Amino acid sequence: MPTEGTGSPGHCDAVVELLGVDLRLNGPGVREDMEEFLLASGYQLGKTIGEGTYSKVKEAFSHKHRKKVAIKIIDKSASPEEFIQKFLPRELQIIERLDHKNIIHVYEVLESADGKIYLAMELAEDGDIFDYVAHRGPLPEHCAGALFCQLVEAIRYCHGCGVAHRDLKCENVLLQGHTVKLTDFSFAKQLPVGSRELSRTFCGSVAYAAPEVLQGVPHDSHKGDIWSLGVILYVLLCAQLPFDDTNIPQMLCQQQKGVSLPGHLGVSRTCQDLLKRLLEPDMVLRPSVERLSRHPWLARP
Structure with a gap:
């Protein structure tokens, strides 16, 4: 995992290859919990459109914004401690400050009782x-x-x-x-x-x-x-x-x-x-x- 004070090529490989995709995000019971939580928050969950190092991104319809959005899901219980303590707080702090036409806009950040964080974001429908x-x-x-x-x-x-x-x-x-x-x-x-x-x-x-x-x-x-x-x-x-x-x-x-x-x-x-x-x-x-x-x-x- 990323660590201040380290940086050898071997360390690089470890960071790149640590995908952090947890199977607990895929179980039917978990999906129902996520869907219920997001629906109560105004988002109807859809298909998976991407996976990050420690996250998954799904399409959703926002009743609040009346359009499709992207929901980035981060399961804190499935992520390395250093990511939760250092990198995640940095990300949340930074995205709240950024406002530029060429940067994906984050509408809101939600957290459920089971330790999942949801970032409701602008959807770029034409891929990368x-x-x-x-x-x-x-x-x-x-x-x-x-x-x-x-x-x-x-x-x-x-x-x-x-x-x-x-x-x-x-x-x-x-x-x-x-x-x-x-x-x-x-x-x-x-x-x-x-x-x-x-x-x-x-x-x-x-x-x-x-x-x-x-x-x-x-x-x-x-x-x-x-x-x-x-x-x-x-x-x-x-x-x-x-x-x-x-x-x-x-x-x-x-x-x-x-x-x-x-x-x-x-x-x-x-x-x-x-x-x-x-x-x-x-x-x-x-x-x-x-x-x-x-x-x-x-x-x-």
């Missing part, structure tokens, strides 16, 4: 950008840019509030029509604005993790988000991950060498320059989101 790219293949540069600019704005807002997401990946970037909606702040951390506080905690997915995170050295979580943005941009343009995450030592070597885009994609030099800056292996040289937002590729009409 991982599936979007999987169905369409590499996106034309202007299409990738339209999506990526919105994601950068979401991260710019988060970092401006002192929030590092720490689990940026294609599966956490949802679509509502053509609008990007960032979600899942399970491993987010609140930092004082302008703080240079470093972390050793590994959070998220190996494929999107910056070199310094994989190496377990003290790192700037905001700069880790920037690297993850680079991985996401690469996926949008190439429909594949930039690095093979099945062998972490080998992956670290690949990260140091950098990436190049296939010539047949016809990606502009300006875009390639941005990608190179995002996937800068030296954390100190990697740009902040403010500097990133002024890059010519993102500033174009």
Whole structure:
């Protein structure tokens, strides 16, 4: 499980592979209890639409809001103690503060007597950008840019509030029509604005993790988000991950060498320059989101 002060590649694997999906969320009696509790709260529970590290997400109809919503269900009795004591309170505190058009809005947080927490959230019915790219293949540069600019704005807002997401990946970037909606702040951390506080905690997915995170050295979580943005941009343009995450030592070597885009994609030099800056292996040289937002590729009409 995620632990402050640890961060070796072996630890990374343990975090990534610990799914935390408890079978007690699936039993018929439990489902009836959940349905009754949510119905009494104004939500008619529907199908499962996703699973997080320590949670499950279901579709529901909100009689209160008169529309479909997403309900994130967290069973505290089935989650590691550190997650309940540290990460969950952080998430709840952070999501109450965030208000941005490119971030999934949380309508309310409910807790039942049996220790389950329910987050009633905005529903992005068009899936995530991982599936979007999987169905369409590499996106034309202007299409990738339209999506990526919105994601950068979401991260710019988060970092401006002192929030590092720490689990940026294609599966956490949802679509509502053509609008990007960032979600899942399970491993987010609140930092004082302008703080240079470093972390050793590994959070998220190996494929999107910056070199310094994989190496377990003290790192700037905001700069880790920037690297993850680079991985996401690469996926949008190439429909594949930039690095093979099945062998972490080998992956670290690949990260140091950098990436190049296939010539047949016809990606502009300006875009390639941005990608190179995002996937800068030296954390100190990697740009902040403010500097990133002024890059010519993102500033174009």
